[in-house]
Amino acid sequence: MNINESVFFREATLRICGSLDIEKAMQRCLQYLSRFLPATRLCFHVYDRALGIVETIAMATTQNSQAMALRTPLDTRGRQQVEDQRSFRTKLVERMVEDAVAGPVVRQLGVTGDLSGLLLDLALEGNFVGTVSVFSEPDIKFNRHHVQLLSLLNEPFSIALANSLRYRELQTLRDKLADDNRYFQDEMQKITGQAVVGADLGLKGIMDMVRQVAPLESPVLLLGETGVGKEVLANAIHNLSPRSNGPMIRVNCGAIPDTLMDSELFGHEKGAFTGAFTRKRGRFERAHRGTVFLDEIGELPLEAQVRLLRVIQEKEIERVGGSETIRIDIRVIAATHRNLERMLNQSTFRKDLYFRLRVFPIAIPPLRHRREDIPALVQHFIQKKSREMKLFVKPTLSPGALDRLLQYTWPGNARELENAIERELIVCKGGVLSFDDLNIKSNKFKPVPPPPCESSQDERLELDAVMAGHIGKVLKMCNGRVEGDKGAARLLNINPSTLRKRMKKLGIPFGRRHVRMAREGVEHGEKTDTTRQRG
Numbered sequence: 001m002n003i004n005e006s007v008f009f010r011e012a013t014l015r016i017c018g019s020l021d022i023e024k025a026m027q028r029c030l031q032y033l034s035r036f037l038p039a040t041r042l043c044f045h046v047y048d049r050a051l052g053i054v055e056t057i058a059m060a061t062t063q064n065s066q067a068m069a070l071r072t073p074l075d076t077r078g079r080q081q082v083e084d085q086r087s088f089r090t091k092l093v094e095r096m097v098e099d100a101v102a103g104p105v106v107r108q109l110g111v112t113g114d115l116s117g118l119l120l121d122l123a124l125e126g127n128f129v130g131t132v133s134v135f136s137e138p139d140i141k142f143n144r145h146h147v148q149l150l151s152l153l154n155e156p157f158s159i160a161l162a163n164s165l166r167y168r169e170l171q172t173l174r175d176k177l178a179d180d181n182r183y184f185q186d187e188m189q190k191i192t193g194q195a196v197v198g199a200d201l202g203l204k205g206i207m208d209m210v211r212q213v214a215p216l217e218s219p220v221l222l223l224g225e226t227g228v229g230k231e232v233l234a235n236a237i238h239n240l241s242p243r244s245n246g247p248m249i250r251v252n253c254g255a256i257p258d259t260l261m262d263s264e265l266f267g268h269e270k271g272a273f274t275g276a277f278t279r280k281r282g283r284f285e286r287a288h289r290g291t292v293f294l295d296e297i298g299e300l301p302l303e304a305q306v307r308l309l310r311v312i313q314e315k316e317i318e319r320v321g322g323s324e325t326i327r328i329d330i331r332v333i334a335a336t337h338r339n340l341e342r343m344l345n346q347s348t349f350r351k352d353l354y355f356r357l358r359v360f361p362i363a364i365p366p367l368r369h370r371r372e373d374i375p376a377l378v379q380h381f382i383q384k385k386s387r388e389m390k391l392f393v394k395p396t397l398s399p400g401a402l403d404r405l406l407q408y409t410w411p412g413n414a415r416e417l418e419n420a421i422e423r424e425l426i427v428c429k430g431g432v433l434s435f436d437d438l439n440i441k442s443n444k445f446k447p448v449p450p451p452p453c454e455s456s457q458d459e460r461l462e463l464d465a466v467m468a469g470h471i472g473k474v475l476k477m478c479n480g481r482v483e484g485d486k487g488a489a490r491l492l493n494i495n496p497s498t499l500r501k502r503m504k505k506l507g508i509p510f511g512r513r514h515v516r517m518a519r520e521g522v523e524h525g526e527k528t529d530t531t532r533q534r535g
């Protein structure tokens with residue numbers, strides 16, 4: 001047969017390099033080759049020199065093709081033959097079954113019959129990549145002419161095999177990453193999926209709200225002093241939501257330098273700025289199909305607030321230095337210990353963003369207003385810290401220790417309690433915990449110091465106290481009268497029965513009792529506050 005070698009080369013190359021799907025490429029190529037050679041099978045193999053193992057990574061017939069990882073160990077003779085043949089590029093094997101290398105491979109593949117074979121060692125830029133083998137039809141032998149024809153395809157076969165190996169490696173890495181990801185998500189789940197201590201006591205009302213909002217897509221704004229458990233509740237919302245199998249990505253808005261904010265949140269393309277050596281996905285992109293937890297949202301600079309608003313509204317981002325718009329499916333939970341309303345007035349927080357985030361606000365009370373949670377939190381932290389510190393004997397509390405803990409006002413909330421327990425475990429070396437060092441005397445029943453931030457937390461969080469004080473003042477002005485033209489309800493512009501309900505809830509006496517107390521000069525705001533602090 002007269003063959004135009006350049007046409008043969010071009011057509012075979014187009015087929016073997018025409019698809020990243022190596023199975024498809026091999027089958028198309030074999031179908032073409034079989035017009036010129038008595039070829040029935042085409043295989044790619046790699047050789048592990050250290051182990052003396054031939055791995056067949058794909059095999060095609062003219063009807064089908066499959067990727068595989070079939071490993072054939074060679075005996076000493078086979079290994080020696082591979083070494084001896086290193087300098088040969090193409091080899092004609094008259095009878096495959098009798099060959100020290102091809103024989104075991106053919107048997108491993110389950111191919112029978114008296115076949116001859118062509119083996120072509122593939123090299124790219126001087127490096128050995130693997131081997132391609134072509135099996136003949138039974139009882140038909142390849143000849144020198146076939147060897148020469150197949151040798152023309154060394155380079156395209158090498159490229160195809162190298163690409164396929166790279167692709168396979170990428171897939172393995174991708175599977176491994178996905179597996180790691182699943183593992184870490186599970187581990188995170190174990191850590192973050194922790195029970196919310198106090199869920200049935202001091203945080204009962206809060207947990208009711210969490211359960212209400214968790215199944216929805218609505219943004220949630222968690223408010224509360226530092227260390228009060230905002231992140232714990234953000235995790236609880238995520239874990240109870242339909243997105244619980246997706247990622248929960250936390251962004252500490254106060255910890256990212258302004259200059260890195262955009263690239264951290266939205267990611268960047270390779271070369272977008274000095275030091276951007278690779279493409280990086282931002283936190284929003286990573287949170288796709290999950291939840292993004294924007295902690296310390298009050299710390300976000302104004303410019304970043306504008307961009308955040310756009311992401312929340314349009315659910316799409318652009319990486320820094322990129323032009324592609326990427327759609328993202330995220331649910332947003334934000335948290336802050338700051339007084340956002342005051343920040344609105346000071347124009348340091350955008351109104352539009354505030355109203356977007358504040359769809360479902362949850363204000364978490366400080367620990368001093370839910371002392372009933374302290375015993376369970378103490379046990380929880382003792383267990384957690386003992387585990388972390390690898391203490392095998394569970395430490396116990398000395399008599400009076402719990403009382404001391406209950407009397408303290410915990411300006412740093414659960415986090416401060418956690419730290420106090422860790423400190424005590426270190427000092428007591430895992431023995432009996434007494435908390436003698438806790439400065440309770442000076443702290444006991446003192447007004448709670450404002451948290452270390454520019455806003456007054458108590459002012460916002462003790463809304464009930466403010467409300468009680470205001471209602472008390474108006475009642476005084478109205479001589480204790482609730483209803484009528486000169487009643488407090490009219491001045492407060494609410495329905496009298498609503499006012500009574502609220503007064504009852506806030507513990508404000510009405511009727512004769514109120515008049516008597518007012519005469520005695522009892523301020524409702526103070527009364528409510530003191531009651532709460534001791535409660």
Ligand SMILES: Nc1ncnc2c1ncn2[C@@H]1O[C@H](COP(=O)(O)OP(=O)(O)OP(=O)(O)O)[C@@H](O)[C@H]1O
Binds near residue numbers: 196198226295380
């Ligand atoms: N109800 C709770 N149950 C179990 N652990 C809690 C609870 N509340 C707080 N903690 C623990 O206390 C520590 C502080 O909680 P967390 O980080 O959630 O507070 P935060 O309000 O987010 O603080 P910040 O405002 O400083 O970010 C964490 O170790 C957390 O696990």
